[in-house]
Amino acid sequence: MDITQQLEHNREEILKKWFEFTIKSYPEDTARFFRKAKNKFDNPVGSATLQSLENTLKLIISMTSELDFQDYAVNKIDANQNVIENALDPIIRIRAVQNFTASQAVAFVFELKTIVKSIVKELHDTNDPLDREEFGYIAFDHTVDLVALAAFNRFMKCRENIFLLKATEAKRRIHSAFERAGLVTELTEEELLGSNKS
Amino acid sequence: MSEELKPDELLDRIDHTPASGNWMDAPVHIRPGMYCYAAKAESVQTLGLPNARTWNPIEDDWKLPENWQEIIHNGIKERLERFRTFKVFMDICVRCGACADKCHFFLGTGDPKNMPVLRAELLRSVYRNDFTKAAKILKMIPGGEKLSGGRPMTLDVLKEWWYYFFQCTECRRCSVFCPYGIDTAEITIMGRELLNLLGLNIDWIATPVSNCYQTGNHLGIQPHAFKEMLEFFTDDIEEITGVNVEPQFNKKGADILFITPSGDVFADPGTYTCQGYLILFKYLKDKYGLDVTWSTYASEGGNFGFFTSHETMKRLNAKMYAEARRLGVKWILGGECGHMWRVIHQYMDTMNGPADFLEEPVNPITGTKFENAKSTKMVHITEFTADLIRHGKLELDKSRNANRIMTYHDSCNTSRGMGLLDEPRYVIQNVCDNFFEMPPNTIREQTFCCGSGSGLNAGENIELRMAGGLPRANAVKYVHEKFGVNTLGTICAIDRAALSTLMEYWVPGVTVSGIHELVGNALILPGEKERETDLRCDPLPGMEEEEDE
Numbered sequence: 001m002d003i004t005q006q007l008e009h010n011r012e013e014i015l016k017k018w019f020e021f022t023i024k025s026y027p028e029d030t031a032r033f034f035r036k037a038k039n040k041f042d043n044p045v046g047s048a049t050l051q052s053l054e055n056t057l058k059l060i061i062s063m064t065s066e067l068d069f070q071d072y073a074v075n076k077i078d079a080n081q082n083v084i085e086n087a088l089d090p091i092i093r094i095r096a097v098q099n100f101t102a103s104q105a106v107a108f109v110f111e112l113k114t115i116v117k118s119i120v121k122e123l124h125d126t127n128d129p130l131d132r133e134e135f136g137y138i139a140f141d142h143t144v145d146l147v148a149l150a151a152f153n154r155f156m157k158c159r160e161n162i163f164l165l166k167a168t169e170a171k172r173r174i175h176s177a178f179e180r181a182g183l184v185t186e187l188t189e190e191e192l193l194g195s196n197k198s
Numbered sequence: 199m200s201e202e203l204k205p206d207e208l209l210d211r212i213d214h215t216p217a218s219g220n221w222m223d224a225p226v227h228i229r230p231g232m233y234c235y236a237a238k239a240e241s242v243q244t245l246g247l248p249n250a251r252t253w254n255p256i257e258d259d260w261k262l263p264e265n266w267q268e269i270i271h272n273g274i275k276e277r278l279e280r281f282r283t284f285k286v287f288m289d290i291c292v293r294c295g296a297c298a299d300k301c302h303f304f305l306g307t308g309d310p311k312n313m314p315v316l317r318a319e320l321l322r323s324v325y326r327n328d329f330t331k332a333a334k335i336l337k338m339i340p341g342g343e344k345l346s347g348g349r350p351m352t353l354d355v356l357k358e359w360w361y362y363f364f365q366c367t368e369c370r371r372c373s374v375f376c377p378y379g380i381d382t383a384e385i386t387i388m389g390r391e392l393l394n395l396l397g398l399n400i401d402w403i404a405t406p407v408s409n410c411y412q413t414g415n416h417l418g419i420q421p422h423a424f425k426e427m428l429e430f431f432t433d434d435i436e437e438i439t440g441v442n443v444e445p446q447f448n449k450k451g452a453d454i455l456f457i458t459p460s461g462d463v464f465a466d467p468g469t470y471t472c473q474g475y476l477i478l479f480k481y482l483k484d485k486y487g488l489d490v491t492w493s494t495y496a497s498e499g500g501n502f503g504f505f506t507s508h509e510t511m512k513r514l515n516a517k518m519y520a521e522a523r524r525l526g527v528k529w530i531l532g533g534e535c536g537h538m539w540r541v542i543h544q545y546m547d548t549m550n551g552p553a554d555f556l557e558e559p560v561n562p563i564t565g566t567k568f569e570n571a572k573s574t575k576m577v578h579i580t581e582f583t584a585d586l587i588r589h590g591k592l593e594l595d596k597s598r599n600a601n602r603i604m605t606y607h608d609s610c611n612t613s614r615g616m617g618l619l620d621e622p623r624y625v626i627q628n629v630c631d632n633f634f635e636m637p638p639n640t641i642r643e644q645t646f647c648c649g650s651g652s653g654l655n656a657g658e659n660i661e662l663r664m665a666g667g668l669p670r671a672n673a674v675k676y677v678h679e680k681f682g683v684n685t686l687g688t689i690c691a692i693d694r695a696a697l698s699t700l701m702e703y704w705v706p707g708v709t710v711s712g713i714h715e716l717v718g719n720a721l722i723l724p725g726e727k728e729r730e731t732d733l734r735c736d737p738l739p740g741m742e743e744e745e746d747e
Binding site for chain 2: 026027029030033034039040041042043044045048093094097098099161162165166168169170172173
């Protein structure tokens, strides 16, 4: 079995460990509730985390099998980034407003390498780079790096979004009242807030 | 020397798990994005509340009075004697944990101190230490202090109180699940009242309270400007409908005094709801001769005094009734507001009541007696409108809202605080064809808070608001994806402001609307011209192409 088959074969176990690691980034009293993820409305963080990790893992497996180093062009990375970012969005969007530093918020991605190494037997047995390459580990390694970069992108977008919302709210609160009172004529509220839509 | 570690081994030793330990020993870290700015000295001063001064929560020195511990101790003592509920809630919690995962702030932030039980424990631990016999006896044994679950009131504890009592929106979702019926909101209310004894309010509460007390509404808008705003709306409505809705101000002898939160007058999208009220009153005047007046003195339905102390709440609430008495109206009709209704429904009667100079509210058009408002003499506008619709008194054109795919967010105060569950839904379903409920564990009595109530809708604490609003947004996202819901209806001014931002972060594509905005769109005014746009000046369904041409 090559790495893709191994990942597919061990998907459940990998996901379970990955989820557990991610949930453990919360204080234990909280993690106890979040890992119980039964009803997604009673436990939005736990269920969104699980769902998002599951989608990302699926993507990683398919990307690992498709990754072609000859075709490792910038535009291809960019195209993939969007797909990965969308899979990561629910988990990153949540962590962007919680008590995490930027590195803590995205650290879970890198952990996937450690988890896979601990589960996949072939990786246990060898440290020889050539064996690893033949096994397809390098492709997996690169894919996880791409996911980590995408996670950081999305984290930044969420943070920028938060600050933009904060600014927009302040403008909206004061500006529309001024506008109605005829104190502002040169720019409409819509024009001022236009930056949010671009 | 020990052997050098290989990189892999070193990495293996990095532990990402947060440190564990007793919550009591973990000092509070006041994180930017999570707290609101401190109350301005002049606002505290206007209200005559203690310790008005400039201070900053992230600085070490909070400029407290020297005997602050004594003030807190006496403050707790006094409140234990005055409020039976407080005493009972301090004693009876068995820490079963039923409330723990019911709080939107806990679910969103993941901070264990936001579990309602633990948030209450912040205060309860001091109560145990200072006031229970068990603690007094146990203190005599070495190390016995901790056995009673008590701890002395220190500066760290005070800071922790401040940080977490302003991370609770007093929404009472936790109390629905408590087998003992402990109302954690009341514990927060007491906690904030105690903090106010030391001048530790936040500015998003203190300044609106001061403005409301001094000028009449949260923003401190003076009477002439208040009137002008409603006149701007009148012009806008005339442009859309061709009808001048002619609002009346401070009219003595009117049938009904109408009071709404000032957010409806000054903040979008509440302004469209306000236009809905104006259209409704014009319709009722023309059709049935109903005489409704606005007041430029009682120009605020919201009562941020409720988030400060019982006394402050009472002072602001009194104004509405003083104005009703001065104008000699029969009863008061209240707009779409959240906490105003909790103040009226749960406190008014014993606080400023009985309002026996007013009549028991009866809808003069339908003859319906509003039994629930028998004593407070104040009726919620969705009850009033639902009653009119039920009796076929309104001519409505639903097709004007055909582009709205609705869901409804129960505001905590109107749903859990006064049991107003079906009337808003009834109104929505009569003015709009497309209505989809969110999942049952997120609506009605179990509704999730917007995350910005009880004075926390400031800008500087936006991360707290986004995290706290996650459970609500999560349910909206579900109906948005499943049924294509594009409009979130609500009957609270804070909701209208807070949920708009919340949707932009979590569920882009969903707009927030008051219920009477939809009523205003659908209601056919006598003598109106053919409308081409809704109240937001967006083309009505079916009019889009004409607009383009």
